[in-house]
Amino acid sequence: MTKSKAYIGFITPGFILYSLFMIVPLGFAIYYSFFNWSGLGSMECIGLENFKRIFFDPRMSRIFNNALGNNFRYMAIAVFVFIPLQILMAYLIHIKIHGHNLFRLMIFLPYVISPSIIGFFALLVFDPNIGILNNVLLGIGLNQLVSSWFGNPSIAFYLLVVVIGWNGIGVGMVIILANMKNIPQDVVEASIIDGASVWQRFWLVELPFLEPSIINVVVLSSIFALTQFDIPFIVGGLNGGVNGKLDFLNLMFFRYTFGDAYFGETALGFGAAISVVVFTIILCIAILQKLVFSRLFKR
C-alpha cells in the first residue's frame, strides 16, 4: 500500500463495523417499511401504504402528530431552557463559587443512575396514593396541592421534563465546563484589566469561546429529545400516559412494532415505516442545525 493510500487501512475496520451495525439495518428498515409483515410468516408488499397510514389515516396521524409534537416541545425546552441553565451552572462552577465541588457532584450524580431507576424513583415520589410527595403535602396540611401528578394532563408533560432534566442536565454542563477551562486566560485577564464587569466578561469574552461545546450540546440535546423512550415508558406506560401527554415517537414505534404479549400483535412493517420517518426527521434537524450554526458562526 502506498503512503497516500494508508488511510484506507485505518478507515476499513471502522467502516465495516459502521456499515454492519448502522447502514445495513437502516437499509433493512427502509426495505421492510414497504411491507405488511408481522415479523412472522409471509410478507406482503404494500408500497407506500404504511407511510400513508402514518400521515393520512385520521386516527394514526393524530397519534403521530401528538407524539412528534411532544418530541418537539421537549426539544425546544432542552435547547432554550436547559442549555442556558447548563451554561450558567458550568460558569458558576468555573468561577468556583462556594461549594462548587459539591454542586458539580450533585448535578452530575443523577446521570450515573440508569434512566429506568430514575423512572422508578419518579413513581415512588409522584404516585398519587402511595407517593412521598402527596403524603408529605398531606402531612403538612397542604391538601390543596395534592395532585395525581403524572395522571394530571395539564402538568404531566412538564413534570416529565423536570425528571428527565434532573437526570441528564449534568452532561451538557460538564461538556461546557470542559470548554470553559480551555478559554485562554490571557484574554480573560486582559478584559479584567480593561475594566469589564463579570457579566461583560462572560457575555463578550468567554461565551464566544464556548461555541464548539454549545453546538455539540445543542445537537446532542436535540437528538436526545427526539429519541426519548425509557423514562416516559416507565412513568406513563406503553400508551403514552393520560391523554397521550407522555407519548413520544419512540414509544409509538415500540407500541406498534412489538405491541405486547396481551395485544398478540406485532407489525414490523409498519414499525419500520415509523422508524424511517423518525430517522428522516432527526437527519433533517441535524442538517438544519448544521446549516444554521455554520451561518451563525461564520467567520
Added chain:
Amino acid sequence: MKKTMVFFIVCLLAVGVLFSAGQKVVQDGEPVVLSIWEHTPQFELPLRNTLERFMELNPAIKVEYEIKTPDNYLSLLTTAIQAGEAPDLFWHHGTATTDMANLTRQGALMDLTDHIDVSKYSQMSRDKVTWEGRVYQTPAATIDTRAAFYNKDLFEKHGWSIPKTFSEFEDLLGKIKAAGYIPLSLAGRDNWNILFLFEPILAAMYPDWIIDAAVGKARIDDPRVISAMNKMIEWAQKGYYGEHFLGVDEAGQYLSFSRGQAAMTVAGSWTTTTLINNNPEMKIGAFQIPTQDGQKPIVLTYAAGFSVYSKTKHSEEALKLANYLTSIESQQIWVDGLGAIAGLAGVNSGSDLANEIADANLELESFYNIMVLYHAEGESPTKVWEEDNPKLFTGMVVPETFVKTLDSMMDYPGL
C-alpha cells in the same frame, strides 16, 4: 533420570485416559436440557413447581425456564423463532389472539394432536389450543376471570356486607367513600385494569348484551355498552377510585388496597396469589359484582399452555413434558401455585379465595374476547380500546364516539 521421565509420562497418560473415560461417563449420564419460556412473572411459581415435579419424575430431563415480561415477550419470541433459536417449549395466547395463526403459518409449532390427550378438557379450553382441527398447544385447566377483592377487616369494622344486587353495590361504594376510604382502587393509567373493571360492570348491568354479542348478534355501539361505560365514568366522577386515580399504575392499585387505603379493588383472578402472598396479615375476600336481579355473573376466559417448537432438538423429551403439562397432576400443581380457579374435573381450585371468586351462577364471555373474535379483517379494535380507554375518564374520548370507532372495526357474523 531417563527412567523417572518415562515413569512420569506414563503416569500422566494413565491419568489422562482415566480422566477422559470419567468425562465420557459423566456426559452419558448428563440429563437432556430443555428450555421453556413464560411471558409473565405472575406464572413463575406455578411453572417452577410444575417443572420440579416433572424433573422428579424424569431425572434424565432437566428443564430450564425463563420468565419474560409481557411488554416484550412476543417480540423476543418472534426474533428467536426467526433466528431458529426458539426454546423447546414456549407459552403463547393460542387462538385468543393472532398468535396461533401466525405461529402455525410460520411452521413454528409442532403438531401435538397425536401426542397429547386433551379429551378431558372442556370445549372452550380445547378451542384455545386447536387450529384448523389440529392441536398445537397444551390446554390449561385454569379459568381466568375478574373479581372484586375486598378487605374483610374493614368490612367487619364498618359493618359493610357483600352486596346482593347492583344497587346495593353502588350504595356500598358510597358508604365506603363516606367512611374516608377509596371504595375501589384503580390503576387509571393502565388500560388493562380499566378493562378488568369495565367487564364486570358490563356483565352486572347488561348480561343480555354479552350473551348476544358472544355469538355475534349484538353491536358494540349498542346503548347498553355506552350506558356501562357511563357508569364507570360516573363512579370516577364521584371519587370512587380515589381523587387522583389517573396517575396510579397497577402496582399503586394493589398497594393502596394492601395498605388499607382502599376497601376494594377489582382485579384478575390470576392476582390472587400475589395479593395473598404480599398481604399475609390481611383477610381478603372476593365476590362478583351482582346484577340488579341478584344473579352473580362471571366473565370467563380460558388460559392456554405451551407449544413445542417444531425445530426442537429434543422432540422426544419435549413431547414428554407437553404430555405431563396436560396431565391432571400437573394442572393441579399449576392451579395450586397460582391460587386459581379450576376449570377441569379432577382439579380443585387453588385456594378458598379462588372458590369465593368462582361463586357465580352466570358465565359470560369477555368484552375483549368479543372484539378479538369478531374484528374485521385487517382491523384491530382491541388496540384502539387499549390506547383510548383511559381517555374516557378525562373526557378526551366520549363513550358514544368511542364505541362507534370500535364498531367500525367489527364484522358481526350474526348480524
